[in-house]
Amino acid sequence: MAAELEIVSREALFDLALRLGDTSLVLGHRLSEWAGHGPLLEEDIALSNLGLDLIGQARSFLSYAGEVEGKGRDEDKLAFFRNAPEYKNLLMVELPKGDFAFTMVRQLLFSAFHLPLFRRMINSTDTTIAAIAAKAEKEMSYHLRHSSQWVVRMGDGTEESHARCQKAVDDLWPYTGEVFEVDNNARELIEAGIWVDPEYLRDEWNGTLDAVLNEATLKKPESGWMQSGGISGTHSEHLGHLLAEMQSVQRAYPGLKW
Amino acid sequence: MSAVGQTTTDNDLQTRAYQAAASVCDPEIPVLTIGDLGVLRDVIVDDTGKVKVRITPTYSGCPAMNTIAIDVEVALATAGFEEAQVELVLSPAWSTDWMSNEGRHKLRAYGIAPPVESGSRGSLFGVDKIACPQCGSEDTAIISEFGSTACKALYRCNSCLEPFDYFKCL
Numbered sequence: 505m506a507a508e509l510e511i512v513s514r515e516a517l518f519d520l521a522l523r524l525g526d527t528s529l530v531l532g533h534r535l536s537e538w539a540g541h542g543p544l545l546e547e548d549i550a551l552s553n554l555g556l557d558l559i560g561q562a563r564s565f566l567s568y569a570g571e572v573e574g575k576g577r578d579e580d581k582l583a584f585f586r587n588a589p590e591y592k593n594l595l596m597v598e599l600p601k602g603d604f605a606f607t608m609v610r611q612l613l614f615s616a617f618h619l620p621l622f623r624r625m626i627n628s629t630d631t632t633i634a635a636i637a638a639k640a641e642k643e644m645s646y647h648l649r650h651s652s653q654w655v656v657r658m659g660d661g662t663e664e665s666h667a668r669c670q671k672a673v674d675d676l677w678p679y680t681g682e683v684f685e686v687d688n689n690a691r692e693l694i695e696a697g698i699w700v701d702p703e704y705l706r707d708e709w710n711g712t713l714d715a716v717l718n719e720a721t722l723k724k725p726e727s728g729w730m731q732s733g734g735i736s737g738t739h740s741e742h743l744g745h746l747l748a749e750m751q752s753v754q755r756a757y758p759g760l761k762w
Numbered sequence: 763m764s765a766v767g768q769t770t771t772d773n774d775l776q777t778r779a780y781q782a783a784a785s786v787c788d789p790e791i792p793v794l795t796i797g798d799l800g801v802l803r804d805v806i807v808d809d810t811g812k813v814k815v816r817i818t819p820t821y822s823g824c825p826a827m828n829t830i831a832i833d834v835e836v837a838l839a840t841a842g843f844e845e846a847q848v849e850l851v852l853s854p855a856w857s858t859d860w861m862s863n864e865g866r867h868k869l870r871a872y873g874i875a876p877p878v879e880s881g882s883r884g885s886l887f888g889v890d891k892i893a894c895p896q897c898g899s900e901d902t903a904i905i906s907e908f909g910s911t912a913c914k915a916l917y918r919c920n921s922c923l924e925p926f927d928y929f930k931c932l
Contacts, residue, residue, distance in 0.1 A: 532823075546916060550908035557912060560823025564852065635853030639822050642855065642932045650907045 512696045516689035517630070518572045519592065520699055522582070523735060525565030526593035529583060530743070531614065532558030533750050534601050543604050550650065554611065557643040564636040584754035588744045589737040596679035598734075598743040602672065605658055605665065609672035611651035616712040617683045619644040620705045629697040652716045659720025670722050681730025683709075772807070779813050780805040782841035786833045789826050790911050793872040796830060800860025803851060813838055813846040818856045820932065821912040858931050870895045875917065875928040892928050894919035902926075 535555030542548025566579040577585075596614065601607050622644055625637035658665040684702045686694065693699035717724050733739065753760060783805050784797030796802045796817065803816040815834055819827050831848040838846040858877035861869075866876035875895045893900050899921035909916040914927045 546906035546908075549910065550906050553908035553912050556823035556825070557821055558823070560819070560821060564822060631853065635855070636822075638855040639819075639852055642857075643821060646907055646930070653907075 512692055512698065513689075514572055514574070516692045517698070518569055519689045520693055521565050521569035521572060521633075523592040525562045525569055525582070526591045527597055528558040528565065529562035530591070530593045530746065531597035531610075532556070532562060533746060534597065534599075535607070537601050538607065547604075551607070554647055554650070557640075557647070561636065561640045561643070564639070568632050568636070580754070584751045585758075588739050588747055591734075591737065591739065591743060591747070593734055593739075593743075594679070594682050595731055595734040595740060596676060596682065598740060598746060599676075599679070600742055603668060604654075605668035606672040606675070608651050608654040608658065609669060610676055611647060612655050612716060613676055613680055613713070615644050615648040615651055616716075617680075617702075617705060617709050619648050620708045621700060621702070624700040624704070627697075628699070633698060648712070652712075655716055655722070656720045659717070659722040666721065669720065673717070673722055674725055677725040678729060678731045681727075682732055682734055685732065685735055687735055775807045775811075776805070778841055779807050779838060779843055782837045782843070783813075783815050783834050786830060786837050789829045789833070791869070791872070791874070793868050794865050796834075798862050798865030798868065800856065800862070800865075801830065807843070811843065811845070813843045815846060815848045816851050817848060818851050820856050824912060856932065858929065861929075869929060873926060874914070875926060877929045877931040892917055894922060894924065895926055896924045897922040 532555045535551050535558065538548065538551040538555075540548065542551055562583070563579050566582045570577045570579060570582055596610060599606075599610070602610075619641065622637040622641035626634055626641060628634040628637065655669060659669045660666070684706065686702065690699055694701045713724060784795055784802050786796050786802075788794045788796060788799055788801070791799075799820070801817050801820065803818055805816075806814045808814065815838070817827070817830060817834070827850060831850075834848050835846050861877065869876045873895050875892050878892065891900055892902050894902050894917075897919060899919055901920040902917050903920060905916040905918050905925065907915050909927050913930060913932075915930050916925065917928050918925045
């Protein structure tokens with residue numbers, strides 16, 4: 505619990521909970537945009553289910569963020585009444601959903617990192633973070649399996665599906681560097697055993713991607729220049745549009761319940 | 763009507779409160795109670811007759827939790843416990859191992875294949891061998907990893923050709 509943790513600053517812990525919560529929330533919202541637009545009925549349902557898992561994880565992280573902050577903000581206040589610069593999500597998740605190949609490649613890149621991340625976070629010295637991670641880890645293993653199978657099917661599919669998949673890998677690649685970024689707040693939490701040094705996850709992340717992309721006959725881009733900014737609140741224009749839609753009801757009728 | 767102050771022992775009260783809460787059905791799989799599922803963690807009646815119930819979600823985003831919490835309050839009120847507080851707990855994380863054997867039998871009879879061992883969950887391309895709940899054949903194929911609810915996958919039986927839901931291992 506937050507109250508027991510006076511060894512780290514509240515600000516750092518609040519920041520981490522927001523970073524995890526916002527990333528799950530924004531990706532969950534992007535997946536929800538597929539409802540009614542999936543390429544086939546089963547996938548339409550699958551994408552909504554993935555989104556549901558992520559929004560569930562976001563609720564846990566944001567509730568905890570509110571508790572840590574101690575200013576009376578709950579999950580809804582944090583989700584619906586912050587502007588884009590206050591969001592800490594990874595840039596990768598706010599990009600528009602694109603075509604089915606783009607969505608599936610993003611799910612692969614995201615879950616290949618977040619599965620080992622959550623697995624390590626189960627041992628976090630912060631009991632709440634550990635409990636949320638233990639729940640999310642199980643869900644993430646299904647997300648990774650699901651996206652791996654689709655990327656293989658499309659990459660090793662027709663000329664068209666292969667080309668779209670490769671383009672998605674190339675377009676998303678510059679956004680993958682951000683998952684390994686560590687700022688001062690994160691460094692403090694890593695030293696306290698609350699957060700995981702992402703460098704420890706790099707080998708497993710690379711191993712998963714090599715296995716899937718090889719099977720899919722897709723090329724992993726050379727590591728090059730990487731996009732940055734989500735953690736510090738510098739977002740692309742896409743996040744503002746997403747928030748405008750996601751927050752519209754609560755902004756028009758604050759506190760509305762249904 | 764109040765359960766407090768009657769000539770019942772504390773133990774009777776605890777048992778009655780537990781039974782009332784455990785009898786609540788999962789709104790999405792109404793053949794199972796939250797007792798069968800292992801979603802109900804504990805029920806404590808304090809000295810003043812106030813009941814504290816702890817439940818845990820199967821999946822982080824399980825939309826049934828709000829309904830279950832309300833149903834638990836109603837079930838307890840019907841059993842004479844007017845003041846009940848339902849709390850959501852995440853730790854330890856729910857696992858399909860907590861589903862009772864009776865629950866597994868009920869699921870199969872209902873047409874949903876119960877969860878198998880969690881061994882293959884971590885494998886990238888691994889697919890579990892699931893027996894058809896209709897004919898028992900193991901010659902089945904996965905249609906989608908995600909079915910009608912977050913906790914289920916969609917399968918098809920190659921022997922009797924029936925599609926069926928599989929309650930995924932967590």
